[in-house]
Amino acid sequence: MFAIFKRCCLLSLLVAGLCNSTLSQANADEGMWLFNDLPTEHLKSKYGFEPTEEWSDKLMKSCVRFNVGGSASFVSSNGLVLTNHHVAFDTLSKLSDKDNNYAKDGFLAKSMADELKAPDLELNQLIKITDVTDKVNEAISSDMAPGDAAKARRARIGEIESAAKEESGLRSDVVTLYGGGKYHLYQYKKYTDVRLVWAPEASIAFFGGDADNFEYPRFNLDATIFRVYEDDKPAKIEHFLKWSEDGPAENELVFVAGNPGRTSRIFTTAALKYQRDVRMPYILDFIRRREVLLQQFGLGGPEMERIAKDQLFGFQNSRKAYMGMLQGLQDPAMMANAVAAEQKLLEKVSSTEELKEYASAWEKIADVQKRKAKKQGQGVLINSRMFSIAQELVQMATEDLKPSNERLAEFQDSGRESLEQQLFSSAPIYKELQQAILADEIARMCEIRGADDELCQTVLAGKNPNDRASELIFNSKLDDPEVRQQIAAGGIDAIKNSDDPLIKLAVAVDDKVRADRKDSEELGEIEKQAYAQISQVMFAANGTSVYPDATFTLRLAFGPVIGYEEKGKSIPAFTDINGTFAHEESHSGQKDFDLPESWTSARDKIPGGTRMNFVCTTDIIGGNSGSPVVNKDLELVGLIFDGNIQSLIADYAYTDKQGRSVSVHSNAIRESLRYVYDAEFLADQLGK
Amino acid sequence: MFAIFKRCCLLSLLVAGLCNSTLSQANADEGMWLFNDLPTEHLKSKYGFEPTEEWSDKLMKSCVRFNVGGSASFVSSNGLVLTNHHVAFDTLSKLSDKDNNYAKDGFLAKSMADELKAPDLELNQLIKITDVTDKVNEAISSDMAPGDAAKARRARIGEIESAAKEESGLRSDVVTLYGGGKYHLYQYKKYTDVRLVWAPEASIAFFGGDADNFEYPRFNLDATIFRVYEDDKPAKIEHFLKWSEDGPAENELVFVAGNPGRTSRIFTTAALKYQRDVRMPYILDFIRRREVLLQQFGLGGPEMERIAKDQLFGFQNSRKAYMGMLQGLQDPAMMANAVAAEQKLLEKVSSTEELKEYASAWEKIADVQKRKAKKQGQGVLINSRMFSIAQELVQMATEDLKPSNERLAEFQDSGRESLEQQLFSSAPIYKELQQAILADEIARMCEIRGADDELCQTVLAGKNPNDRASELIFNSKLDDPEVRQQIAAGGIDAIKNSDDPLIKLAVAVDDKVRADRKDSEELGEIEKQAYAQISQVMFAANGTSVYPDATFTLRLAFGPVIGYEEKGKSIPAFTDINGTFAHEESHSGQKDFDLPESWTSARDKIPGGTRMNFVCTTDIIGGNSGSPVVNKDLELVGLIFDGNIQSLIADYAYTDKQGRSVSVHSNAIRESLRYVYDAEFLADQLGK
Incomplete structure (x- = not known):
């Protein structure tokens, strides 16, 4: 699981083949790139793809940050927000009580009137990034004692933030990048009226439990849908992601836009x-x-x-x-x-x-x-x-x-x-x-x-x-x-x-x-x-085309959908619904391996070949949970929810030999809404 | 649970009313007494009971120490040894495999030929105690450096032990008492051919699991029966405990003979x-x-x-x-x-x-x-x-x-x-x-x-x-x-x-x-x-009638069977079979609160009023698990298996305001063998 500060791993970690972590230079498809400094050269030369400003602006504004930790995206014009069940878990628990355990049993609003208001969610949509490095550094002189410098810096950052907020009405945060090498002002539109639309049962969202956590192959529907409101009405959303008809192909280049929480690749x-x-x-x-x-x-x-x-x-x-x-x-x-x-x-x-x-x-x-x-x-x-x-x-x-x-x-x-x-x-x-x-x-x-x-x-x-x-x-x-x-x-x-x-x-x-x-x-x-x-x-040493350590702000990662080799075995990129039921059977009697009744009773209805989860090489970490995975056409093809064991050293170094990010396939969400949860009306809103 | 180094407790601990721990003087019924220095005066003056040498010798030789941690007693002339399920758990696990999980599912030997030999048990029966303080101290002079003194002491103790073993053929251990104030030689007859006769299911032995551990009222059949063999035949045992017909009465004085592992009441x-x-x-x-x-x-x-x-x-x-x-x-x-x-x-x-x-x-x-x-x-x-x-x-x-x-x-x-x-x-x-x-x-x-x-x-x-x-x-x-x-x-x-x-x-x-x-x-x-x-x-300061800290050697503790007050409620001394089934019902759906099928199907056969567990004020600690509880006539009336929360400060101080030791009632063992486990033949051997 990848919610912020919920990072990950088990015993053996791949060490051979690690990139040179301290340099943070872009090796292979390494990198959590700033939206105002994308690696266009690399994308062009390696993949022949050149993101336009319009492309990156639309993607940026389609993304949503869960202020308490986690990522998400707008997936409809009427305010639907897609994230992970485990990002939503805190809110699901707060909405639950002795008699209604939505966190465990799931939830579906049959109509908008039934949607449940979250008690304290704040969602952030990034609108604008401005470099304010010089403005911040002007406040510090080299002869200041560290305590005074910290105080002066804090005061200057406060001034910049207050002025920006006053001028724009937007939430305005100055972000420290490159461990203090640069300062950027991030401005967000905030949504605070957020309502729960649908959540599956914990037993399918976190299928396999603690034992399967950070493993692959996986079979999890780690997804939940909220809706943002303004003035007590569903917000009208200009920038949202279309829903891919079929999801990604094997080896297809995909992009992950989300808010990785913290990496330490600059560490001495x-x-x-x-x-x-x-x-x-x-x-x-x-x-x-x-x-x-x-x-x-x-x-x-x-x-x-x-x-x-x-x-x-x-x-x-x-x-x-x-x-x-x-x-x-x-x-x-x-x-x-x-x-x-x-x-x-x-x-x-x-x-x-x-x-x-x-x-x-x-x-x-x-x-x-x-x-x-x-x-x-x-x-x-x-x-x-x-x-x-x-x-x-x-x-x-x-x-x-x-x-x-x-x-x-x-x-x-x-x-x-x-x-x-x-x-x-x-x-x-x-x-x-x-x-x-x-x-x-x-x-x-x-x-x-x-x-x-x-x-x-x-x-x-x-x-x-x-x-x-x-x-x-x-x-x-x-x-x-x-x-x-x-x-x-x-x-x-x-x-x-x-x-x-x-x-x-x-x-x-x-x-x-x-x-x-x-x-x-x-x-x-x-x-x-x-x-x-x-x-x-x-x-x-490496030129300025390096990305800064993660700071729980919006970053772009990219890479192909591709399996890997482990202990001489080929691990395929995709899993499907048939595999999900087979996984239950082969772990019979084990804790957290029982599928919910909704799934077992829908077994004959949901097409068995429907893809469930997939892996790609994108460079992510805790905080990226809930990030949309999109194709070149900005269609949503997946939903990040985890990294495999071999990726978990990502705090210090990126590796794509075996390291993979793990996503829910877009089809798994749409088809389960249709066939398992009897929510065709909701599936029909996705991407529209 | 009270196996050695398996000591105990939860959150709130009684502190008011503690005895003066550092002095280790006998207040109330405090004390883990040496068998060669019993508190005869106190027993006589408070309870009008004067243990004879014959009495204490018979009790001492009826007791058995599990060398790996725990206590037990001989309960028949043909070698039956009674201890706790949790003391036997290590052996039960070692005898189990993928297909036969005796530790979980229990075991009953239908005949002696079916009894299962434990792979590495050593049982010790204490035969003799000798004060060797002077002999040990002679080896040390006051001008020795600590390292030399330790070496000299170890060598002298080794000499004493070897000579004693050679002379008697018995296992001979020199025990350090009063933190080094006295040294006693303990000599044991060893039994190393030990076979499993009966164990109940873990779900009744440890009914209520981790949640109920160290709580009272309790409803646990934490008992297991072994048999010792010599020359491949059931050992003929001269000193064993009779089985009480009805168990103890409320307020009756009872005795616990067992091997408390370690206390620290002398600590500065x-x-x-x-x-x-x-x-x-x-x-x-x-x-x-x-x-x-x-x-x-x-x-x-x-x-x-x-x-x-x-x-x-x-x-x-x-x-x-x-x-x-x-x-x-x-x-x-x-x-x-x-x-x-x-x-x-x-x-x-x-x-x-x-x-x-x-x-x-x-x-x-x-x-x-x-x-x-x-x-x-x-x-x-x-x-x-x-x-x-x-x-x-x-x-x-x-x-x-x-x-x-x-x-x-x-x-x-x-x-x-x-x-x-x-x-x-x-x-x-x-x-x-x-x-x-x-x-x-x-x-x-x-x-x-x-x-x-x-x-x-x-x-x-x-x-x-x-x-x-x-x-x-x-x-x-x-x-x-x-x-x-x-x-x-x-x-x-x-x-x-x-x-x-x-x-x-x-x-x-x-x-x-x-x-x-x-x-x-x-x-x-x-x-x-x-x-x-x-x-x-x-x-x-206090005279020589003080007991030394526990040393995993045989000690006598005593006190009445009596309930206590907690949060204004009266906690009765006894629980019974009806209470056992009621406890299951009131904890329906909770982990470790399901009784085994053998019990639910025997519900109509086993008399509901049969007593299950009881508490008394005896001063015990980890290592006492499996100790027999006997009456003045040396009949077995109970089997120590735990202490309640309030007793758990016993490492440092004794308290009998609320602190209690917890036992399986002798009737619970006999009647469950008869009515639940269909083992009348085994019940009939108890105490005979």
């Missing part, structure tokens, strides 16, 4: 080793811990299982993803490649007069890694929804006393609507689950800091973690969105006068939280400046 | 904080990691699930146990109690002239904790069965070149038979599972030490953890017990000439392993000497 070897030896082990311990906790919680009964499912699913997916990445980083051959590539850049520096001043960039980054390793686990480590709400309210009240561009980034005016969309969401908060998570988070902080630590004693307040979490959660009213709105409206006085125990705790630890954040931002600034220099070296 | 506050802040978080991260790995492995299909089940079960049990203990340690009130108790001992020291020399003991222990914290995770961290086998073979070959009492403890002559029983066991080893575990262990070592570390590079040998583990496991023949025997018989030359990759790896890391062990033993020696001094202070 010191940064890779920090990831390998410090950060990833820490994150994996946290993920496994939460996974076990959520499983335990779910043992309490069907309703508790339902409540915990969305998070459990995300953590299991992340665990596989991070394990795969770590396995790659621990491979001596992979690290040797990275060292050799870095060596080449360093040679370029020492042999080029005008680059010599950048030689210290690598040392600076190495030094930051050491400082980050020391800071690891030293903050206020409470990852809990209700506590985060309290923190946001407390910080917002203080920040709002300052002018917008002096505030912490998330409290500046430009992003306020999006912040409030989440903060005041009516999505249900289950206190039992919140209590279990907070108890474990308090225990974890005590484990990491040592329970005698002053901060821990403040948090514990004389009780054990479990009793303290009960007191904090069950006596708090922050689960009620109206209470949150009241406190927010009351500003700093409402915070001072609040007797909500979570608010009080957030106030008590706020100085510490802010100090930790300041430290982290300083370290980030040093890295940013150093990577900006390394980018200059890369431009000098 | 520095040692408790090391456990809380360093050791337990480390262990819990390891446990969760392995739990997730085994779950993942089991997703591969029913056979893989079966193979991983035994270990998964153990890790889940341990996780609950350790989480409970840690929760208790993190409670500021619990630690404040421990600090106050320690303060009293320190006051005793400073006010008593002859104790003043012991004042430094607490500082020495504090210093050792700091050194242990630094060493944490710094060894060769490969917990894998096949690698352990290689290590044992490699070390044995070197150690056998030395005289017995100079060897590492486990290779001395006195324990050789038990060592070989395990090392040459014919129990199946599944390479797929071994590979998955070894891959994860190598990755874990790289995470902890940093992958550039020299030792890690040696282990990786240029490959990633997964590929390296495949190479090591699939090219090794150590899964074959005959190969192991050949290598062992070949001594040091067989090791030198072996091209088994695991043997080669074990040779490559052996120096490091030995150096780490030497360090640890030195630290252990310093602690031992310091705790011996603290014990003297305790004797001075």
